Amino acid sequence: MLYLKELLETNTDIKVFCTRTEDVYPTLQERADLALGMEADLFISWHCNASDSTKRSGTQIIYNAEQGKEDAFNSKAFAQLCLDNLLSALETKSRGLSDRQDLHIVRRATMPVALIETA
Numbered sequence: 001m002l003y004l005k006e007l008l009e010t011n012t013d014i015k016v017f018c019t020r021t022e023d024v025y026p027t028l029q030e031r032a033d034l035a036l037g038m039e040a041d042l043f044i045s046w047h048c049n050a051s052d053s054t055k056r057s058g059t060q061i062i063y064n065a066e067q068g069k070e071d072a073f074n075s076k077a078f079a080q081l082c083l084d085n086l087l088s089a090l091e092t093k094s095r096g097l098s099d100r101q102d103l104h105i106v107r108r109a110t111m112p113v114a115l116i117e118t119a
Contacts, residue, residue: 004046032108042078043109049117059086059094062115064106065099078112092119 008016014035017032026034035043049060061079068074079097087094095117101107106115 028104043113045105045115055057058095060095062098062100075112078116082114
């Protein structure tokens with residue numbers, strides 16, 4: 001994650017905030033509150049999913065279809081952009097996009113949000 005932060009910061013037009021950069025675990029509420037308080041334009045929540053089944057491997061992006069659905073660039077468009085680029089870079093199997101409003105961070109975000117399940 002720190003690599004992604006450094007990569008994004010090479011573009012001086014992008015200001016990056018991380019909910020954690022060390023082994024501390026803010027609550028989901030605290031993470032969402034940080035993004036909302038910073039008035040972030042985009043919200044990426046990065047996860048390394050795990051499963052006992054090899055059939056469930058791949059990259060999946062979770063988003064909130066209700067967020068900005070009238071806007072040209074909304075959570076679904078952001079999620080698709082993330083998925084396309086990650087599949088190309090990681091060469092993982094696509095598990096697609098998933099509209100999930102039951103997840104706290106995805107539900108609370110008022111900006112385009114992509115919860116990334118990496119592999």
